[in-house]
Amino acid sequence: MSIADKKKTIAIDMDGVLADVETQWLNWYERDFGIKMTKDQLAGKTEETAFPEKGMMRKYVLTPGFFSTLPLMEGAQEAIKTLSEKFEIYIVSAAMEFPLSLPEKLEWLNTHFPAISWKNIIFCGDKSIINTDYMIDDHLKNLDNFKGKTIMFHAFHNVSYNHHQRANNWQEVVALLAEER
Secondary structure, three states, X not given: OOHHHOOEEEEEOOEOOOEOHHHHHHHHHHHHHOOOOOHHHHOOOOOOOOOOOOOHHHHHHOOXXXXXXXXXXXXXXXXXXXXXXXXXXXXXXXOOOOOOHHHHHHHHHHHHOOOOOHHHEEEOOOHHHOOOOEEEEOOHHHHOXXXXXXXXXXXXXXXXXXXXXXXXXXXXXXXXXXXXX
């Protein structure tokens, strides 16, 4: 493959982009407290203020089994298959804050995205080191410092921000990137 034929690269976040952490938090909260909440009730809140019990989200992400049982984001598998025809895909997760999550995240990725090589999975602490052409992420802290083109994947904690191209779902991501060459 010549340089001219080289595929452009995309860094794709795992939690909140490929894996539906919002649904997991809501399901676990209902299981533990008997209170059913919706994604709409989380809109505009932070991870610290989303639930009445302080530190609930952090407690959950530190619980064994949290990451290995995450629901798949709707349309993610089909979108990754489509995008991989035109782009080199890297899964990038700032997982080092939760080192016990590493084997669970790897297991989850191998289960849901077996075609993605281990060489294209990056667990790091700070995503500012990532140097792909595009980044799809739900956290501003990762997108704001990225040097390439950004796509902000919709999440409860980023609904009030509009300084990155927003995609509300995987169909919108595919449509946005279909125009790129």
